[in-house]
Amino acid sequence: MVISMEGLLLSILSEINSNIKTPFVLLDKHGQKIFGQDLKGDNISEKNIFLINKIYTLQALLPKNQLEDLCFFLEITVKAKFDRELAAFINGKNSILTDFPFPCGLALIQSEFLAEIEGFINTIFEEGMTARIDDILLSFLPMSNLDELKETSTALYQTIAEEVSQKAVISLGGIAHSQSELIRAFNDAKKALIFASRKNFGVLHYPEMALELLISLLPSEIRHNYKNEMEMNFKDLDSDTINTIRVFLDCNLHIAQAARHLYIHRNTLIYRLDKIYTITGLDLRNFNDAIKMKIHLILNDFF
Template sequence: MISNQILQSTIDGLKSITRKELSVVEKEGKVIATTEENMIGRQIDAVENFISSPAESQLILGYQYFKIYDNGVPEYVIQVKGEDESGYQIGKIAAFQIQSLLVAYKERYDKDNFIKNLLLDNLLLVDIYSRAKKLHIENNVHRIVYLIETNIDKEMNVVEIVRSIFPAKTKDFVTAVDEHSIILVKELREKETADEIDRIAKTIEETLNAETNSRVYISSGTIVSDLKDVSRSYKEAKMALEVGKIFETDKYIVNYEKLGIGRLIYQLPLPLCRMFIKEVLHGLTMDDFDDETLATVNKFFENNLNVSETSRQLYIHRNTLVYRLDKLQKMTGLDLRNFDDAIIFKITLMVSKYMIYMDKMAY
């Protein structure tokens, strides 16, 4: 349950204070963490006999051994070099320290397991509240779910990096869904603003970019005030991540509440989308429009259908822009200088993006 790196860090810290050589040994006798270079990976046969004996500690060939329990069953053995009284005291302290780590990590594991099942809707309503009470997790507080997607090497513990961003927030939960997806269930103050929610996402992004030198995507759901609704916020964050990849390709942080019309289009069935495209474009597809035309249209939309500003930003004459818009009108029957036609073509572009994305996902 506790990683070997944590065990190694613990005994390294104890050695720096006590100047005693220590090792952590599995109950089968293999050394998994040590301050003695020649001990790592060694098999200590005497440990198995010690584990099966009723003794709490034992002196064997110049080393003192102490048991560490998990639910009353020996899980590890601490080995301390030396036969003196100080070695005995240090061994007891080391055993107590790792025993405490076991309890803390087990509690966190139980909470992580609960949160995972909660997010995936694997719990009955009555189980949610009863288990939350046992784990000392409050029900009626404001929470929001952040979904973090990375392509970071699995050897790097991204979960621990995210946890380190909120070290004092013991009521926040960070757990891994798979190799590339991490979930943060963040507790919020009652008056937390939308700007603060975006700031938290930005903090996560900047920290992970700096620590891992890799790009991450972050999405967030809506704020919920009941534990049973956390799974809804998670589903919203998942949708936000997908919608962002389709319609907000230049953004790495996406908020569910700011998805706009993209959220609506994402939920349309593909046959309906194909019918819409066929009716609007009269048999044409987006491949029939050259890159220059599409770039002009997008810039025209960015400038709220302002011909003068669009031509200025594209470094073209106003008449050139009008010519391109007229050309598009001849192809589609839509005059983008007309607000209603502009809306129809904007939706057409978004629906086409959605269809292309879904076709790629199908393969």
């Protein structure tokens, strides 16, 4: 099926309208009628309604409380049907949405509280779009830069933890400019979610998880032995020191950049790195030692 986003909405509304007795009219943000026949009477009520990630105005010859019920019914029914159509689109199953908002960044979210998180995302990203496929929330963000997607997703993760007070895993698929790229991004992001059951929080990005995927293929006994061997050197590291290690590795062993991210002086960071070397025997400024440390963190995070 080849159809526009608005065409899909009108098709869904027509199906709904044929099965209910209450006539209604849908207006866009400019007040232009996009669905329904003109209503006649003095008791026309109207209310804003959220359909396929846009705000419309719904009009009907109903008391306000019944109009609210109609809005709720339309919102959940349209969303369920749209999510099914989007699932077909993102899986390449003979469905094409001609005006899908490309380019976009794709992020998959897993949590026990997806309904709360979805409502929150729709509030803060007015031009974004969300959909549910099984137990995964898909967030399509209007951006074309991967670094921007990473920064936005990290900020989103932190905001979810603070504002919604729930843990979540966010897996990035990357930037998509077409349906084929969106399908690939979705599949890559799903692959990263195999680690979600082992790490119940954080932001994952499949192209940057080659080491994690490689370690996952090792026999569990080898992983267990290496982890135990390294633990002897790490038991005296506090949470602030572990955070310093993570930031330094994330900044590709760049001292000045890591110091800026940690909001500390360069010399303070060098002192911390020296202290880490004294405790663990690993100098993180040395690539081989940094790899050993990275493996230890992966084992602690995921295994």
